[in-house]
Amino acid sequence: MSIVRNIAAISKGMSITFKEMFQPTEVENYPDGPGPTRGAVLQDRFRGAHVLQRDENGLEKCVACFLCAAACPSNCIYIEAAENTAENRISSSERYAKVYNIDYNRCIFCGYCVEACPTDAITHGHGFELASLNATNLVMRKEDMLVPAVGMPGELAAHSDSVK
Amino acid sequence: MADVTFTVDGKKLTAPAGTLLIDACKAVGIEIPAFCYYPGLSLQAACRMCVVRIEKMPKLQTACTTTVAEGMVVQTETDEIKQARKATIELLLGNHPLDCPVCDAGGECELQDMTFKYGAAESKYVEIKQHREEQQWSPVVFFDRPRCILCYRCVRVCGEGMDVWALGIQNRGVSAVIAPNGQDHLECEECGMCIDICPVGALTSGTYRYKTRPWEMTHVATICTHCGDGCKTTLGTRRSNDGMEIVRGDNRDKSGINGDFLCIKGRYAFDFANRTERLTKPLVRQADGQFKEASWSEAIDFAAKRLREIRESKGGQAIGVIGSNRTTNEENYLLQKFARTVLGTNNIDHHRTVDYVSFAAALAGKSERTASLRDTANAPAILLLGNDPTEQHPALAWNLRSNVRLNRARIYIANHAEIKLRRQAKQFLEIPKDGYASLVQYLAGNDSVVAANEQTAAFRDAIRKEESLLIIFGSEFRGRDIQALVEFGLSLPNTKFVLLGDYANSRGAADMGLLPDTLPGYVPVASAAHFADEYGAVLPQNAGLDLLQMFDAAQSGNLAALYVVGSNPVTRYGVDPAVLKNTFVIVQDMFLTETAQLADVVFPAANLYEKAGTVTNTYGDIQLVKKAADKAGVRSDFELIVRLADRMGADLKKLVPFGRGVRADMGQTRGAQSGEADRHSVWLAAHGLEPKLSPFDPFATLDEIQRLVPSYSFSRLELLAGSDQHAKSELVQISAAPARRDLVLPSQDTLFTSGTLGRYSDKLKEVLDSHTTPKPVEAAAD
Numbered sequence: 054m055s056i057v058r059n060i061a062a063i064s065k066g067m068s069i070t071f072k073e074m075f076q077p078t079e080v081e082n083y084p085d086g087p088g089p090t091r092g093a094v095l096q097d098r099f100r101g102a103h104v105l106q107r108d109e110n111g112l113e114k115c116v117a118c119f120l121c122a123a124a125c126p127s128n129c130i131y132i133e134a135a136e137n138t139a140e141n142r143i144s145s146s147e148r149y150a151k152v153y154n155i156d157y158n159r160c161i162f163c164g165y166c167v168e169a170c171p172t173d174a175i176t177h178g179h180g181f182e183l184a185s186l187n188a189t190n191l192v193m194r195k196e197d198m199l200v201p202a203v204g205m206p207g208e209l210a211a212h213s214d215s216v217k
Numbered sequence: 218m219a220d221v222t223f224t225v226d227g228k229k230l231t232a233p234a235g236t237l238l239i240d241a242c243k244a245v246g247i248e249i250p251a252f253c254y255y256p257g258l259s260l261q262a263a264c265r266m267c268v269v270r271i272e273k274m275p276k277l278q279t280a281c282t283t284t285v286a287e288g289m290v291v292q293t294e295t296d297e298i299k300q301a302r303k304a305t306i307e308l309l310l311g312n313h314p315l316d317c318p319v320c321d322a323g324g325e326c327e328l329q330d331m332t333f334k335y336g337a338a339e340s341k342y343v344e345i346k347q348h349r350e351e352q353q354w355s356p357v358v359f360f361d362r363p364r365c366i367l368c369y370r371c372v373r374v375c376g377e378g379m380d381v382w383a384l385g386i387q388n389r390g391v392s393a394v395i396a397p398n399g400q401d402h403l404e405c406e407e408c409g410m411c412i413d414i415c416p417v418g419a420l421t422s423g424t425y426r427y428k429t430r431p432w433e434m435t436h437v438a439t440i441c442t443h444c445g446d447g448c449k450t451t452l453g454t455r456r457s458n459d460g461m462e463i464v465r466g467d468n469r470d471k472s473g474i475n476g477d478f479l480c481i482k483g484r485y486a487f488d489f490a491n492r493t494e495r496l497t498k499p500l501v502r503q504a505d506g507q508f509k510e511a512s513w514s515e516a517i518d519f520a521a522k523r524l525r526e527i528r529e530s531k532g533g534q535a536i537g538v539i540g541s542n543r544t545t546n547e548e549n550y551l552l553q554k555f556a557r558t559v560l561g562t563n564n565i566d567h568h569r570t571v572d573y574v575s576f577a578a579a580l581a582g583k584s585e586r587t588a589s590l591r592d593t594a595n596a597p598a599i600l601l602l603g604n605d606p607t608e609q610h611p612a613l614a615w616n617l618r619s620n621v622r623l624n625r626a627r628i629y630i631a632n633h634a635e636i637k638l639r640r641q642a643k644q645f646l647e648i649p650k651d652g653y654a655s656l657v658q659y660l661a662g663n664d665s666v667v668a669a670n671e672q673t674a675a676f677r678d679a680i681r682k683e684e685s686l687l688i689i690f691g692s693e694f695r696g697r698d699i700q701a702l703v704e705f706g707l708s709l710p711n712t713k714f715v716l717l718g719d720y721a722n723s724r725g726a727a728d729m730g731l732l733p734d735t736l737p738g739y740v741p742v743a744s745a746a747h748f749a750d751e752y753g754a755v756l757p758q759n760a761g762l763d764l765l766q767m768f769d770a771a772q773s774g775n776l777a778a779l780y781v782v783g784s785n786p787v788t789r790y791g792v793d794p795a796v797l798k799n800t801f802v803i804v805q806d807m808f809l810t811e812t813a814q815l816a817d818v819v820f821p822a823a824n825l826y827e828k829a830g831t832v833t834n835t836y837g838d839i840q841l842v843k844k845a846a847d848k849a850g851v852r853s854d855f856e857l858i859v860r861l862a863d864r865m866g867a868d869l870k871k872l873v874p875f876g877r878g879v880r881a882d883m884g885q886t887r888g889a890q891s892g893e894a895d896r897h898s899v900w901l902a903a904h905g906l907e908p909k910l911s912p913f914d915p916f917a918t919l920d921e922i923q924r925l926v927p928s929y930s931f932s933r934l935e936l937l938a939g940s941d942q943h944a945k946s947e948l949v950q951i952s953a954a955p956a957r958r959d960l961v962l963p964s965q966d967t968l969f970t971s972g973t974l975g976r977y978s979d980k981l982k983e984v985l986d987s988h989t990t991p992k993p994v995e996a997a998a999d
Binding site for chain 1: 316317318319323351426427428429430432433
């Protein structure tokens with residue numbers, strides 16, 4: 054009976070092969086495709102380069118609690134905290150991140166930092182074109198990761214750290 | 218008291234009757250949580266966290282107020298108790314903001330820990346939290362009212378512990394709030410004990426707030442560089458652009474000789490290390506009289522060449538050396554060895570704040586006669602003559618206050634001023650400023666020397682009745698007066714002595730022979746046989762010039778070179794800058810002090826927080842100094858002396874006995890390092906010494922100190938484990954104090970000053986300013 058069982062198994066496998074042969078092909082035409090991702094199709098859950106978010110008032114969500122740095126298994130997040138003042142308000146809480154660097158030489162895109170963040174300040178974007186010929190370019194500063202301050206009240210934009 | 222036996226969680230325990238249940242449990246490792254209970258302070262029973270079930274008692278009982286009793290059966294962790302604690306935390310969190318991510322206490326918060334343990338993460342209370350803006354109470358104390366859980370620890374430590382009573386409670390019940398005594402600000406000693414003791418983040422520190430998180434720092438426990446008490450301070454450091462920067466000083470694990478206590482200087486006055494104007498490059502004076510930055514090899518070559526020329530043309534007696542009160546024992550020892558063997562001179566001195574030589578001579582051969590700082594916390598009777606510990610020895614003052622409060626110690630004080638500690642004194646005697654010596658004669662039985670009255674008679678009678686007395690005295694006693702005081706003390710049974718000097722290692726400087734007439738261990742220079750054998754050199758036999766004589770010699774043109782290590786004698790002794798114009802001056806310091814401004818070569822030096830070694834506090838407790846911070850461009854005084862000696866052609870193997878034995882420095886002296894700053898290994902590699910030892914190893918010098926100075930024969934293991942070791946004064950080989958001027962110049966520091974070093978601390982300056990210019994009283998704190 055083993056011959057019958059073997060033939061059944063092979064024909065089951067081959068049926069999938071032949072069925073797929075007649076399906077239309079699906080090619081991601083990256084990098085020559087249309088749109089901002091140039092043809093790359095990314096799932097929502099894809100963990101790409103980090104984005105630092107702002108709140109509804111345009112203030113930075115990050116309060117420099119260091120929990121992302123503590124959660125990071127590859128030790129790639131470097132933060133320096135500073136205190137907000139009435140004249141120079143960067144985040145909505147008492148403290149903000151004066152320096153926030155992620156070293157993409159080391160980052161393994163595990164997403165622990167995003168999970169750890171109590172203010173939903175750090176998120177994974179869909180940026181994946183991170184390759185560089187110079188390793189020093191791979192240390193991203195806060196200004197590189199912060200969402201642009203467009204569309205927020207001019208007053209706040211003037212005080213923002215963002216260069217964009 | 219008699220022991221009682223009781224049962225906790227099924228374990229049979231024994232403790233003296235009268236012990237609090239919470240303490241008895243802690244002693245055997247059963248931890249009962251509590252916010253308001255703090256050992257040594259009065260009982261509050263405010264937080265209700267320590268509730269336990271005691272059989273035959275109708276309700277849950279607070280373990281912090283219940284004393285153990287015979288046959289008691291206690292449960293500390295049942296479902297019922299967990300439920301009660303959870304409910305307590307829920308109530309505490311009712312108005313506690315959920316700002317843990319920004320709160321300074323986050324990560325070391327007792328409320329956070331308890332919430333995790335008992336799981337009161339969700340609350341059934343829907344009331345809106347009351348927010349209040351943060352208040353600044355002083356340059357170093359900030360108060361965030363909503364975070365406060367009203368445990369009253371700060372109120373009690375300020376009142377009972379510090380005897381300052383600057384904090385209190387306003388209002389009652391749910392509107393109760395901690396408030397400062399100066400309406401909207403604190404009028405206090407700025408010790409920061411309230412911040413330290415706060416179980417949550419309600420009281421935060423002005424130097425540390427919002428800078429970093431506890432787990433982000435490297436914590437290094439070392440010895441405070443300021444006064445002579447030698448408290449342990451734990452420095453939190455983090456990497457910076459040029460090394461490791463100190464972000465916080467506190468009493469993190471309370472394992473030091475200071476117990477619970479730390480004053481403003483140990484807690485906040487580390488900021489001199491982070492000043493931008495610190496020297497990081499050697500300076501050499503050019504022909505035009507201006508300083509120019511030079512490379513290390515240029516500067517050391519230049520200094521060594523000039524010193525060698527002067528030694529060869531004019532001899533060692535034309536060179537003077539001034540040491541420091543804040544360098545380690547190893548550095549002090551090495552400096553005197555360098556002066557006596559390489560430079561060939563006994564012209565070595567330091568800023569003396571008390572007369573340790575006479576003290577050592579008076580106690581020579583008498584064992585168990587000096588007290589540790591620890592002894593001041595449990596001595597039954599204390600006689601305090603002179604000094605003002607509240608200002609100059611805050612840890613001693615804390616110990617004395619605690620001793621009165623907890624052990625009912627009897628303190629007798631005689632002083633020319635109404636010092637604050639008189640409030641704890643059993644008897645206080647105000648005497649004239651020059652009346653200390655005659656008071657001792659009077660105490661010894663000579664009635665004619667003072668205007669005796671009932672008060673003085675009662676004072677004398679009380680002291681003479683004491684069976685175990687600790688005599689603490691300050692710089693008011695010198696030379697023969699110390700001798701007389703010690704003789705009087707020894708006429709009573711079981712007397713111990715403490716001499717109060719001013720700086721972190723003043724005692725070590727004297728012990729290590731930074732004096733013109735004594736070698737390490739107070740051995741007179743004339744009888745230096747075993748030192749000469751060990752050093753393999755001919756040591757100068759005659760006493761050298763003391764500090765003032767050096768400047769006199771400089772004025773008359775007889776001092777060709779002066780080597781100053783970590784000291785500012787020009788300001789301290791009011792030296793006219795013109796005096797040094799024909800002297801070749803080398804200065805090692807952190808800053809361009811008044812003395813450094815007159816120098817020909819200035820080497821940027823590391824401070825006590827940036828090096829390893831040992832220091833001796835004024836009580837004779839020897840403690841380990843660990844390297845915490847690091848700054849690119851500076852070098853330790855130890856390394857500088859070694860390099861200078863090397864360039865002068867000295868045999869380094871003789872100067873630092875490295876490469877012997879197995880007591881290797883396996884990197885302990887280097888501390889946390891960043892980047893290329895690992896000079897230790899650079900030197901090793903350059904000389905093919907990698908697997909052995911380096912001449913920058915202070916522990917090699919400690920080996921030699923322990924060989925040659927019998928009073929320093931302590932257990933190295935205990936020292937490295939972080940314990941304090943008491944110097945053995947009975948082993949000091951000195952027969953009588955040499956006849957000489959004592960040259961004692963007390964530093965006259967207060968709580969907010971610390972010699973030249975204190976001037977470079979912004980925080981001390983800010984606090985000092987806030988105390989000298991009182992704020993106008995405005996609205997109430999609330």
